[in-house]
Amino acid sequence: MNPLDEVRSSWASLASEINAADETKLVELRSRFLGKKGEIPGLMRHLGSLSADEKPVYGAAVQALRQEVESTLDRLQEQLRSAALKARLESERLDLTLPGDRSEAGTLHPLVALRDEILDLFTGMGFEIADAPEIDTEWFNFSALNVADDHPARDMQDTFFLSRERGEDSLVLRTHTSNYQPHAMRDRKPPFRLLSCGQVYRCDSDATHSPVFTQVEGLVLDKGISFSHLKATIYTMVRALYGEGAVLRFRPSFFPFTEPSAEMDVDCRSVGLDRDGWMEIGGCGMVHPNVLTNSGVDPEEFQGFAFGFGLDRMAMLRHGIKDIGLLTAGDMRFLRQFKGLA
Amino acid sequence: MKASLNWLKRLVDLTETPAEIASHLTAVGLEVEEWTAVNALPGVVVAEVRQCKKVEGTKLSQCVVWDGKQELPVVCGAPNVRAGLKVALATVGTTMPGGLEIKAAKIRGMESQGMLCADDELGLGTSHDGILELDASLPTGESFSKATGVADVVFEINVTPNRPDATGHLGLARELALRLGRPLKNPLDDVKLPAASGPAVTPVSVEAGAGCSRYVGRTIKGVKDGPSPAWMQNLLRTVGLRPISALVDITNFVLLEIGQPLHAFDLAKLRGGKVVVRGAKAGETLTLLDGRNLTLAAGDLVIADEVGPQCLGGVMGGADSGVSATTTDIFLETARFVPSTVRFLARRTQCASDSSYRFERGVDPFATRAVSDYATSLILSICGGASDEAQDLSSPDHPSAKSVVKLRHSRVASLLGMDVPAATAKSLLAGIGCREVGSDADSTTWELPGWRPDISGEADLVEEIARLVGYDNIPTSFPSFPVAAVRLPAKEKWTRRIRRAFASRGLSETLSLRLVAQADQDRLQLPESDPRAKLVQLVNPLSDETACLPRLAVANLLKAAARNARRQERSVRLFECGKVFGRDLHETFEEHRKTGIGEANRLAGLVTGPWADRPWTGSEAESDLWKAKGVLEGALSELGLSPVFVQDAAEPFLHPGRQAQVRSSGRNLGFFGELHPAVQEGLGLKFPIHVWELDLDAIVALLDGAKPAQSVRIGEFPGTHREINAVIERTRAASDVVDAVKAFPEAANELVEAVKLVSVYEGAGVPEGRKAVLVRVSYRSPDRTPTDTEVNALQDGIRQKLASIPGVTLK
Known part of the structure; x- marks a missing residue:
């Protein structure tokens, strides 16, 4: 038997062993047959003893054997690799129904989130946002707004006082956000559209009232501003908040700082509440000429409207909150419910 | 204000349903909060006693009663039952106002199908001396409440403080008359008084400046006080007043009809037989009708006799000089007291009354005499007697003439954004009692009615026109404004981003009540020398729990943590953008520098309790200082700040070795740290708590002043x-x-x-x-x-x- 046949037959005799080879065995076989000093490269040593006619035939036969061995070993190696990968993947299986590592998202407060929405609504309508102090003087909170000291209207707003002495300069916790009106008119010249939103304080408290609550208030001042403009603005706001179907009613009322004055009611069913009748949402009116005069604006030149409403009840209705105390209790079980407000 | 439909019907013809009347009143600004039918008494009918036989040995009578359809056997125990009497019969099946259900029964073997009613059984009075004896002319078989007119509807009206006229039925009727286009039957218009018995007999003096601008006094002698007529009692009862006696009822009736309070003194009790309207001397005393004893301050408005005060002016009469069953001669006071005087008196003495309520709002200064005449005519016709000549005194500060206001037609259109024809405007204003006293092409001048002291300027007249035209009839239109790029102010813009940064890191935003207790602050154990230790206090708090303004926002968060712990909620992660107040804060508003108490905005946070990222591994991972600090650092750097923690803070309520000052761009923003174990235990909390409180205004200033992030060159070479x-x-x-x-x-x-x-x-x-x-x-x-x-x-x-x-x- 010539060496070529010997190698060929030794390769063939190993067939079953080769097919069952593991990774180590394959490396060993590859080295034995294909390595630098392996059996197949060793066959080339016999090339010199062959005639010129035999050389190409012999060479081709060796090459054919090399290819067969190589491709067999490659194929087996690939099979092993893929089996190993499969096994690994199986061993790496995880239970994806378990929760992922996450820092649980927090929540925004429903009242503050509603405030954001209202502010966006009005900036979209061209209103600038103004701010005013919560501790203010009686002048800004009352007198400038045409609420005379002996006027029963001061009883309407039970006031928390910070000063024992009473007078224009004495301090109160503001009873309404309207105190920003005189501040705003002192700081800038009309025409303007302004909105202010913040906490106000009243000396009464029960299941539906908190002594501290949130109001939003708007003021528009220009030449020729009318009650008709006021109505259109309020309609726009209410429909933006409650949908196009919202039905609104303006009812004559009284505020010392507006004339004419109105209260705004929405039809409960039209805003999605499951009950008949009207629900009061706020007050509004044409700015009283005395308020303008008190702040140095000529009521013959400029006129305007103002409106205000409370946010607490609006937020409570929106989220089905029954107890106003929950809004300020800091109870995690309550706060965690308000996902998706960001 | 409670109003009776029957009462309104005396003053204006009304055929509308209660719901329609309520909606008319609401539409003109007299908001009806609710209305209720009263005294309907279904099942009670007018009936006639046809036969009546006393039952021997009992108080009972066996009667045959005709109810218009059939004769019924009824057993009655009243002494006054007799044949021929018209009675109120509660038929079988009727439920009485007291809850008693009338059933067919056998009483001592006698059949009885119904009950003859006394007025207490019908809820119409307190007398149980016998059954009601009805007027013989009432139609038998008719519903009792309808036939007698006791059926009524009571409206609960929210009267705004600017409408004293609407504190009487007359004012409400005036609005309805105008709205419905019907005449008003004003009882003040045709008062007929018999000739005076003679010149005034009770001397009256009014001290200038005491707070009484007009005083009409009358002496009526020879009156006989007894029950007032049933119609008057019914009306008073409907609006919630208990009938007392004719004299008292008449003054109440006039108050509720006209809105003008009156007071009747028993002349015999006025010592010296004289009346002095004056300021009290300090230390004088007065016992009021409700039994309270007052010690008066100098200048308190009183109506006195020769010896001392008998009435707190405009507020309440005195117990000593009130009318009683023995009264025969009275002195009747009809006055206009100065609103601010009465308001002050009622507040200081805490004696608000139906009278003070009306005087504070302002009674008609020009109707004093007419109301006195009206009340006198009622007294004379109901109680008899004779009146002397009225004394009518005015002080120099009494309005001498009705106010006059000029209304430009152009102003109506300009303020309302709607053309109201001048003729329409005129008829509406005339309808509320204004009188045209002059006009030119562009304007009309109006004399204002005395019962509307709230109207004082042109805008008020425009409001009257608007409300009478109906707000719903004013069209909507948009104002035109220049296009403006409006942005949120820096504080709003950045506060929103800050809030989202903390919320996205697992914290829940809270909103603390900005009224706290000093005890809340005391739990932080600040030394007295700390300017933050003593909170700003309210002068008139609702309770100790809400008596102060918060100075440290973390105090509120700690209170919330304790509340959560009491509810077995240990995992608390809160943040808040809120306000704090203090005498050491003066920065936010210019005013605060002057007033000495300032407010500032704070960003506070609190983290405590379990915080496991992978809860199903079973490890109860607690949040710790690093978790809390990571939240704070992460949120601040997300916003673009580079917070630096300098460990030289010395907050007494924080762990001395676990607290730091938080700084950024060289500014001290506030503190971060672990709550001092002693403070933590004092709050009843068992686990470490990490808190921070930063100056939100400073953070906003840093963020708003920051340049947008700048890119630096990056290269390909290895480092x-x-x-x-x-x-x-x-x-x-x-x-x-x-x-x-x-x-x-x-x-x-x-x-x-x-x-x-x-x-x-x-x-x-x-x-x-x-x-x-x-x-x-x-x-x-x-x-x-x-x-x-x-x-x-x-x-x-x-x-x-x-x-x-x-x-x-x-x-």
Whole structure:
């Protein structure tokens, strides 16, 4: 038997062993047959003893054997690799129904989130946002707004006082956000559209009232501003908040700082509440000429409207909150419910 | 204000349903909060006693009663039952106002189908002397309530403080008459009084400046007080008043009909037989009708006799001089007291009454005499007697003439945005009692009715026109404004981003009540010398729990944590953007510098309790200082700040070794740390709590002033790094080492890419009481690969610099 046949037959005799080879065995076989000093490269040593006619035939036969061995070993190696990968993947299986590592998202407060929405609504309508102090003087909170000291209207707003002495300069916790009106008119010249939103304080408290609550208030001042403009603005706001179907009613009322004055009611069913009748949402009116005069604006030149409403009840209705105390209790079980407000 | 439909019907013809009347009143600004039918008494009918036989040995009578359809046997125990009497019969099946159900029954073997009613059984009075004896002319078989007129509807009306006229039925009727286009039957218009018995007999004097601008007094002698007529009692009862006696009822009736309070004195009790309207002398005393004893202050408005005060002016009469069953002669007072005087008196003495309510709002200054005449005519016709000549006194401050206001037609259109024809406007204003006293092409001048003191200017007349036209009839239109790019103010814009940064890190936003107790602050155990220890107090708090303004926002968060713990909720992660108040804060508003109490905005947070990222592994991971600090640092750096924690804070309520000042761009923003164990235990909390409170205004200023992030050049060349292991005292800040590396002059070299803390180690290999701080310096250039030579030179420089710092040794 010539060496070529010997190698060929030794390769063939190993067939079953080769097919069952593991990774180590394959490396060993590859080295034995294909390595630098392996059996197949060793066959080339016999090339010199062959005639010129035999050389190409012999060479081709060796090459054919090399290819067969190589491709067999490659194929087996690939099979092993893929089996190993499969096994690994199986061993790496995880239970994806378990929760992922996450820092649980927090929540925004429903009242503050509603405030954001209202502010966006009005900036979209061209209103600038103004701010005013919560501790203010009686002048800004009352007198400038045409609420005379002996006027029963001061009883309407039970006031928390910070000063024992009473007078224009004495301090109160503001009873309404309207105190920003005189501040705003002192700081800038009309025409303007302004909105202010913040906490106000009243000396009464029960299941539906908190002594501290949130109001939003708007003021528009220009030449020729009318009650008709006021109505259109309020309609726009209410429909933006409650949908196009919202039905609104303006009812004559009284505020010392507006004339004419109105209260705004929405039809409960039209805003999605499951009950008949009207629900009061706020007050509004044409700015009283005395308020303008008190702040140095000529009521013959400029006129305007103002409106205000409370946010607490609006937020409570929106989220089905029954107890106003929950809004300020800091109870995690309550706060965690308000996902998706960001 | 409670109003009776029957009462209104005396003053204006009404055929509308109660719901329609309620909606008319609401539409003109007299909001009807609710209305209720009263005294309907279904099942009670007018009936006639046809036969009546006393039952021997009992108080009972066996009667046959005709109810208009059939004759019924009824057994009655009343002494006054007799044949021929018209009675109120409660038929079988009727439920009485007291809840009793009338059933067919046998009484002592006698059949009885119904009950003859006394007025208490019908809820119409208190007398149970016998059954009601009805007027013989009432139609038998008719519903009792309808036939007698006791059926009524009561409206609960929310009268705004500007409408004193609407505190009487007359004012309400006037509005309905105008709205429905019907005449008003004003009882003041046709008062007929018999000739006076003679000149005034009770001397009256009114002290100037005492608070009484007009006083009409009358002496009526020979009256006989008894029950008032049933119709008057019914009306009073409907609106919630208990009938007392004719004289008292008449004054109440006039008050509720006209809105003008009156007072009747028993003349016999007025010592010296005279009346003095004056300011009290300090220390004078007065016992009021409701039994309260007052010690008066100097100047309190009183109506006195020769000896002392008998009535608190405009507020309440005195117990000594009120009318009683024995009264025969009275002195009737009809006055206009100055609103501010009555308001002050009622508030100070806490004696608000139906009278003070009306005087405070302002009674018609021009109707005093007419109301006195009206009340007198009622007294004379109901109680008899004779009146002397009225005395009508005015003080110099009494309005001498009705006010006059000029209304430009153009102003109506301009304020309402709607053309109201001048003729329409005129008829509406005339309807509320204005009288035209002049006009030209552009305007009309109006004399205002005395019962509307709230109208004082042109805008008020425009409002009257608007409300009478109906707000719903005013069209809507949009004002035209220049296009403006409106942005949220910096505070709003940045506060929103801040809130989202904390919410996205697992915290829930809260909103604390901005009224707190001093005790809440005391739990922080601040020393007295701390200006924050004593909270700003309200003069008139609702309760101790809400008597102060918060000075530290964390106090509120801690209160919430304690509340959560009481509800078995240990995992508390809160933040708040809120306000604090204090005498040491003066920055937000200009006013506060003057007033001495300021307010400031704070960003506060609190983290405590379990916070496991992978809860199903079973490990109850607690949030710790690093978790809380990570939230705070992460949120602030997300916003673009580079917070620095300087460990020299000294908040007494925080753990002395676990608190830091939070600084950014050289500004102190506030504190972060672990709550002092003593404070924590004082709050009843069992686990460590981490809190922070930062100056939100300062953060907003930093964020708003910051430039947008700038890009720096990045390159393709590989970098290298070197590490330094510095050993320092355990109590020394690791950041000292990092900062020293960063501060090394050569570190500003363009080759230094980053300086990073790798580890802090205590234990084997490091001397006791010291720690090893491993810092990595990364070197890289966008232009080339740094050479070992230059990197080593820089690193050596850094090592030498570090080694030269006292207390630092290098490993």
